[in-house]
Amino acid sequence: MPFTDIQEDIFERRESIVRSYCRNFDTVFVSAKGSEMTDANGKTYIDFLAGCSTLNYGHNDPDMKKALIEHIERDGIAHGLDMYTDAKAEWLKAFEDNILEPRGMGDYKIMMTGPTGTNAVEAAVKLARKVTGRSNVIAFTNGFHGMTLGALALTGNAGKRAGAGAGCNGICGTTHLPYAGAFGDDVDTLDQIEMMIDNSSSGVDAPAAFIFEPIQGEGGLNAASAKWMKGIADLAKKTGALLIVDDIQSGCGRSGDYFGFENAGIKPDIITQAKSLSGMGLPFACVLLKKEHDIWKPAEHNGTFRGNNHAFITAKVTLDKFWKDDAFMKDVRKKADILEAGLQRIADLIPGARLKGRGMMKGVDVTSGDIASDMCSRAFEKGLIIETSGADDEVVKVLAALTIPEDQLQKGLDILFEAAQETVESHKIAAE
Numbered sequence: 001m002p003f004t005d006i007q008e009d010i011f012e013r014r015e016s017i018v019r020s021y022c023r024n025f026d027t028v029f030v031s032a033k034g035s036e037m038t039d040a041n042g043k044t045y046i047d048f049l050a051g052c053s054t055l056n057y058g059h060n061d062p063d064m065k066k067a068l069i070e071h072i073e074r075d076g077i078a079h080g081l082d083m084y085t086d087a088k089a090e091w092l093k094a095f096e097d098n099i100l101e102p103r104g105m106g107d108y109k110i111m112m113t114g115p116t117g118t119n120a121v122e123a124a125v126k127l128a129r130k131v132t133g134r135s136n137v138i139a140f141t142n143g144f145h146g147m148t149l150g151a152l153a154l155t156g157n158a159g160k161r162a163g164a165g166a167g168c169n170g171i172c173g174t175t176h177l178p179y180a181g182a183f184g185d186d187v188d189t190l191d192q193i194e195m196m197i198d199n200s201s202s203g204v205d206a207p208a209a210f211i212f213e214p215i216q217g218e219g220g221l222n223a224a225s226a227k228w229m230k231g232i233a234d235l236a237k238k239t240g241a242l243l244i245v246d247d248i249q250s251g252c253g254r255s256g257d258y259f260g261f262e263n264a265g266i267k268p269d270i271i272t273q274a275k276s277l278s279g280m281g282l283p284f285a286c287v288l289l290k291k292e293h294d295i296w297k298p299a300e301h302n303g304t305f306r307g308n309n310h311a312f313i314t315a316k317v318t319l320d321k322f323w324k325d326d327a328f329m330k331d332v333r334k335k336a337d338i339l340e341a342g343l344q345r346i347a348d349l350i351p352g353a354r355l356k357g358r359g360m361m362k363g364v365d366v367t368s369g370d371i372a373s374d375m376c377s378r379a380f381e382k383g384l385i386i387e388t389s390g391a392d393d394e395v396v397k398v399l400a401a402l403t404i405p406e407d408q409l410q411k412g413l414d415i416l417f418e419a420a421q422e423t424v425e426s427h428k429i430a431a432e
Contacts, residue, residue, distance in 0.1 A: 024376065025385060032059035035404040037385065046412040048386040050401045053217065053249045053361070056276035058401040063321055064280045064314040071313045080307040082112055087312040094319040099258055105267065108288045111296075114303035115283030115311075117248040117274035118146025121211075123287050123301050124270045125150055128209035128242040131293050136205040138193075138241075140179035140212050142219030142391060145246055154211055156219065157391065175204050179216065180228040190231040197239055207241040209270075214260030214358075217249035220365065220390030221357035221397060229264035242269040242293065248285075249361070252276035253402050256333050256359030258323065269293055277311070279318035284311035332402045335409055336360050339398060342413030346396075346420045356395060363397035365390065371423060372396050378419035384412050 011022065027039040035058055038044045050056065057064070072078075077085045092110065100108055113119040125137055139145070139154035146152065152164050153174040177196060178189040196202045210232050216222040236243040245268040250260030252275065257263065259271070270293065274285035283305065322328040336359050343364050347353040352367045366372050369392040376386050376396060389397045396416070400409060 021387070024387065025380060034058045034060075035401045035408055043383070045380070045383050045385050046408060046415070048384060048398050048400045048412050048416075050399050051281055052275070052387075053252075053254055053399045054275045054281050056252050056254060056402045057279050057318055057322065058403045059281075061280060061314075061317070061321075061403075064317045067317050068280070068310055068313050071310065076313070077309045079305070080309055081304070082302070082307050085307070085309055085312075087309040087316075088307065091312040091316045091319075094316045098319045098323040103258070103262070105288075107291050108271075109291055109294045111287040111289060111294075111301075112306035113285050113287055113301070115274075115285055115305045115308060116146070117246075117272065117285055118148045118151040119303060120248065120272035120274055120285040120287050121145045121151040121154070121244075121246060122148055124244045124272050124289075125154070125209065125211070126301060127270065127287070127289065127293060127296070128244060131242060131295060132208040132240065134206055134208035134241070135173040136175055136207045137173060138175050138177055138197075138204075138207045138210045140177055141182050142179055142216050142222055143176075143211075143213060143246075144216065144218035145211065145213075173205075175207070177204075179212065179219075179222055180224040181222060188228075190228060190235075193232070194235060197235065207236075207239060209242040209244050210236045211244040211246055213246045213248075213250060214264075215250040215255060215361050217361070217397075217399075218389050220395045221361065221363045223356065223358040223361075226264040229261055230266055233264070233266040233268070236269075244268065244270040244272065246272050248272055248274045252318075253322070253329065253332055254359060254361045254399075256336055257329065260358075276318075278308075278315045280311075280314040282308060282311040282314060284308055284315060328402075332360055335402070335404070335406060336362070338406060338409055339400070339413070342410065342417070343398070345413075346417055349417075349420050349424050357397075360402055361399065363389065363395045365395045366420075367394060369393040371427060374423045374426065375416070375419050378422050379416050382415045382419060384415040384419070386412075386416065 029037050030040050031038045035047050036044050037047050100106055113123045129135055142156050145154040149164060152161055155161060177193050180189060182189055196204050214224055233243050245261050247260050251273055269290050271288040278284035339362050343355055343362055347355055347364050350366050354365050356363055356365050372388045372394050376388055379386050387397055389395045
């Protein structure tokens with residue numbers, strides 16, 4: 001049924017009030033290709049959101065689409081629980097050859113979880129507790145790890161935690177400590193964290209695990225330094241805890257490397273992956289774990305949808321197409337420089353504004369949620385889809401596809417600059 005034949009109030013009448021992104025992008029999208037989305041009125045938008053880093057390779061990549069259609073047309077397996085299938089075998093081999101082995105990570109196993117990032121985080125925390133026999137997990141300020149109860153306990157955002165309707169930490173045994181730069185660039189939080197762990201009267205129980213994001217996506221694009229990540233890895237080893245790196249949003253090339261922690265030279269005990277893992281927006285999440293931690297009994301952790309074979313098909317295409325050599329990452333780093341220059345122009349317009357993030361996961365802290373929201377609204381009117389992040393939604397966050405053409409990236413940045421100029425002028429008028 002064409003959209004024009006559907007009552008326009010169907011969303012308001014039938015969809016839960018919990019919906020969110022549609023409130024900022026109040027139109028009906030009907031098609032997408034590359035880094036563009038088109039609505040029912042025929043208006044095309046440049047996409048600087050990319051499914052919140054789920055579409056690192058853009059919308060409807062032609063090679064992924066072709067492979068998936070061929071798989072469906074030959075009646076290939078769609079759903080297989082965790083049974084062996086050809087699609088799974090081919091993805092596992094491609095991931096081994098193109099990601100694990102070149103990075104000296106041949107000692108990792110791959111655990112299929114439920115289809116979302118929060119499923120992977122829940123599995124990672126369960127395993128850390130099982131391996132260590134401890135319950136406390138150390139998470140960090142401004143972190144975001146998912147919306148199920150265990151993952152939500154690790155999350156810092158008060159608004160998201162409020163949705164649980166209960167005290168998360170008491171349920172799930174979590175301690176929150178300061179993330180890198182939490183007290184400003186001049187304060188090394190590693191010293192404080194180590195003091196809290198070493199002090200037997202700090203109230204911090206011996207941890208089962210430390211969990212952090214290399215770049216905090218929802219938390220405002222706070223990027224941990226290589227030194228900080230290495231320090232947490234060393235502290236985990238010292239205390240007999242496991243190191244979990246949540247690389248769900250910062251992974252799959254977003255940081256400028258496949259993994260967001262590669263610049264620190266660390267080898268986490270457990271790594272969570274999701275979002276762009278399938279390459280095409282299909283649900284797919286997994287946990288990478290060192291072999292010595294693979295102590296599960298069969299079916300001790302499972303899930304109905306841990307065998308999305310359609311996602312295996314498109315995910316293998318990403319590995320064959322983008323990860324056989326370093327050409328793709330060189331291109332991404334070049335675009336990251338263009339992005340930084342464009343964002344710096346915007347930061348220069350706004351007193352106190354500053355750049356945040358790393359690689360193709362960058363944004364501008366414009367000091368105010370109202371200013372950031374106004375900028376994004378004006379950008380949308382001009383044909384750019386972009387969102388905010390941060391504790392008070394004060395960061396305008398760019399998550400453009402890594403495959404976006406340079407001229408389209410620049411066009412989007414120009415739209416954002418125009419929106420910023422109008423916003424600054426509007427807020428000057430409002431202040432008078």
